[in-house]
Amino acid sequence: MSDPLADFIAVLRDADKTLASARERLASARVDDDAFGKLFEARAVRDAYHERLPEMERDFDEARAVLGHFVTGLEDGLPIVTTTPAPIPKQPS
Numbered sequence: 001m002s003d004p005l006a007d008f009i010a011v012l013r014d015a016d017k018t019l020a021s022a023r024e025r026l027a028s029a030r031v032d033d034d035a036f037g038k039l040f041e042a043r044a045v046r047d048a049y050h051e052r053l054p055e056m057e058r059d060f061d062e063a064r065a066v067l068g069h070f071v072t073g074l075e076d077g078l079p080i081v082t083t084t085p086a087p088i089p090k091q092p093s
Helices: 005-026 042-075
Strands: none
Touching: 005 042
16 A cells, blocks of 8 residues: 555655756757857847746756755655635636
8 A cells, every 4th residue: 555645755756856857958958159140130049048048947946946845844744734725816807
């Protein structure tokens, strides 16, 4: 019989590994300047590309930190507490 908490922690650890590998794949996806030189308005495209990658890397780092915090809490025996979400207010038409 499986332990639901252990299974859940394993899933969170898998998510962390996936985020880590996605971050590594992003880093390897950097395109050198010569390749960008062949594009129309290459400098603007290259600048936008290189500005966005660090933001995505920070997003992955933050997501991994949240997962790590969650896993640590679960492994330390902290309970999962559910709450009823607040209703989403209707937007004016």
